[in-house]
Amino acid sequence: MSHAHDHPSEIAPRSGAAFEVKAGQMLTVIDPLGGQVADLLTIAKADIREMLSSGRTLDYAERIYLTTGDKLYSNRSNVMLEIVEDTVGRHDFLLTPCSEATFRLCYDNEPPHRGCHGNLAAALAPYGIEDDAIPVAFNCFMNVPVDGVTGTFKVLPPLSKAGDRIVFRAEMDLIVGLTACSAPASNGGTFKPIHYEIR
Amino acid sequence: MSHAHDHPSEIAPRSGAAFEVKAGQMLTVIDPLGGQVADLLTIAKADIREMLSSGRTLDYAERIYLTTGDKLYSNRSNVMLEIVEDTVGRHDFLLTPCSEATFRLCYDNEPPHRGCHGNLAAALAPYGIEDDAIPVAFNCFMNVPVDGVTGTFKVLPPLSKAGDRIVFRAEMDLIVGLTACSAPASNGGTFKPIHYEIR
Numbered sequence: 326m327s328h329a330h331d332h333p334s335e336i337a338p339r340s341g342a343a344f345e346v347k348a349g350q351m352l353t354v355i356d357p358l359g360g361q362v363a364d365l366l367t368i369a370k371a372d373i374r375e376m377l378s379s380g381r382t383l384d385y386a387e388r389i390y391l392t393t394g395d396k397l398y399s400n401r402s403n404v405m406l407e408i409v410e411d412t413v414g415r416h417d418f419l420l421t422p423c424s425e426a427t428f429r430l431c432y433d434n435e436p437p438h439r440g441c442h443g444n445l446a447a448a449l450a451p452y453g454i455e456d457d458a459i460p461v462a463f464n465c466f467m468n469v470p471v472d473g474v475t476g477t478f479k480v481l482p483p484l485s486k487a488g489d490r491i492v493f494r495a496e497m498d499l500i501v502g503l504t505a506c507s508a509p510a511s512n513g514g515t516f517k518p519i520h521y522e523i524r
Numbered sequence: 525m526s527h528a529h530d531h532p533s534e535i536a537p538r539s540g541a542a543f544e545v546k547a548g549q550m551l552t553v554i555d556p557l558g559g560q561v562a563d564l565l566t567i568a569k570a571d572i573r574e575m576l577s578s579g580r581t582l583d584y585a586e587r588i589y590l591t592t593g594d595k596l597y598s599n600r601s602n603v604m605l606e607i608v609e610d611t612v613g614r615h616d617f618l619l620t621p622c623s624e625a626t627f628r629l630c631y632d633n634e635p636p637h638r639g640c641h642g643n644l645a646a647a648l649a650p651y652g653i654e655d656d657a658i659p660v661a662f663n664c665f666m667n668v669p670v671d672g673v674t675g676t677f678k679v680l681p682p683l684s685k686a687g688d689r690i691v692f693r694a695e696m697d698l699i700v701g702l703t704a705c706s707a708p709a710s711n712g713g714t715f716k717p718i719h720y721e722i723r
Contacts, residue, residue: 380578380620380660385629389618390675400656402625419588419618421579426601430584457599460659461579473672476589478582 333520336363341444341504343452345370346495346523351409354465354503355520359487362506363519364422364441364462366449367397367405370498373454375399379418379461389471391418397463397493405499410492413485417467419478422459423508432509441504449502462502465491467511482513532719535562540643540703542651544569545694545722550608553664553702554719558686561705562718563621563640563661565648566596566604569697572653574598578617578660588670590617596662596692604698609691612684616666618677621658622707631708640703648701661701664690666710681712 333355336342341364346352354363369375378400385402386395392414397406422441429437439447446456466483505519506512532554535541540563545551553562568574580597582588590596591613596605621640628636638646645655665682704718705711 374654374656376656378620380618381625384619384626387677388675389670389677400620400658402623402629419579420583421577421599424601426580427583430601455573457573457575458657459599471588471670471672471675473670476587476670478586478588 333522336503336505336519336521338505338516338518339438339507341441341448341502343448343500343502344523346499346501348495348497350495351524352493352495352501353490353522355488355490355522356466356483356485357487357520358517359485359489360483360513360515361485361517361519362467362483362511363465364445364504364506365465366445366459366462366502368449368452368454368500369399369405370500373452373500375401375403376458376460377405377463383418389419391416404496406493406495408491409494410490412489413466413483413491415468415484416491417464417469418461419469420461420464422462422504423506423511427508435509438507440507444504444507445502449500452500480510532721535702535704535718535720537704537715537717538637538706540640540647540701542647542699542701543722545698545700547694547696549694550723551692551694551700552689552721554687554689554721555665555682555684556686556719557716558684558688559682559712559714560684560716560718561666561682561710562664563644563703563705564664565644565658565661565701567648567651567653567699568598568604569699572651572699574600574602575657575659576604576662582617588618590615603695605692605694607690608693609689611688612665612682612690614667614683615690616663616668617660618668619660619663621661621703622705622710626707634708637706639706643703643706644701648699651699666705679709
């Protein structure tokens with residue numbers, strides 16, 4: 326499948342995909358309908374033990390909300406991605422991808438679903454990446470305002486409108502996992518597709 | 525070395541240790557002099573691929589500051605520890621253990637040090653745990669207030685006074701890595717020991 330075409334690739338609601346992005350290429354993640362989260366995970370093509378690290382990234386950014394100009398670091402403190410455009414300005418980098426356990430522990434009346442974690446694990450398995458190795462993803466468009474005094478946070482509907490996007494420049498050759506998020510609270514109670522482009 | 529004695533074990537300044545704690549035992553981490561951080565990492569004894577997960581824990585707690593009554597979850601969404609006593613009430617679970625890269629990227633005039641990451645990696649290597657697998661640790665006594673509006677945070681001196689402690693009950697058999705933190709900003713510019721007890 327070529328990604329060098331005029332139409333973006335689509336990830337169906339509550340599903341995931343994996344693909345490669347080369348150093349210097351631009352990855353655009355688009356919310357085509359608005360109000361939809363996309364969990365993004367990157368792994369170094371050269372060594373799958375090198376992965377996106379929320380803890381390293383937040384430490385170096387000295388900020389929990391990231392946007393244009395911010396760099397996303399690996400567990401080896403190498404830059405994996407830089408955010409070069411962001412029409413939303415609010416994303417989450419605190420919470421793990423939703424999983425079967427998320428549905429069990431956080432939702433009383435939702436049928437179980439393998440969630441973004443299960444979708445990422447399935448999409449990344451052909452690259453040799455193990456389920457247990459999946460860390461906190463960069464959750465594009467996820468809106469998790471934190472109360473700095475009490476430390477409590479809420480998972481609110483995304484601020485993204487139809488066509489909003491975030492663009493990343495790859496700083497190394499990457500394996501990328503990307504989802505259209507499966508958790509009701511994260512997506513305003515509806516499940517929509519995610520589009521992406523690689524240029 | 526037995527831990528079932530009257531005197532706590534000591535971790536020297538800027539160093540780390542690894543040891544085992546059985547399900548049902550209490551692990552007490554003590555700041556003997558005050559103002560000193562201890563990075564805590566737990567791994568399931570039964571399978572070292574199961575590790576402490578900041579992202580799962582924060583998601584289920586719906587809070588970034590954890591204290592008495594909060595449970596610390598693994599990447600498999602099992603409870604590893606419960607906080608049963610806490611005389612400080614402020615700890616960090618956002619940032620990775622300090623490392624050689626932390627000193628390179630965050631400090632202009634500090635000689636490099638392998639940091640808590642290097643100390644944890646060395647202490648945990650005999651258990652087969654790889655350097656790359658070390659995630660965000662639970663940073664006891666680390667004081668990282670977040671501005672909820674801008675998302676910026678500061679690493680301030682710990683609120684802990686001499687003799688302050690946090691007590692965890694193990695909910696499964698664990699391998700534990702624990703440090704006396706090596707980063708100047710996290711410890712008010714001085715490096716002090718950490719004590720711990722297992723009962």
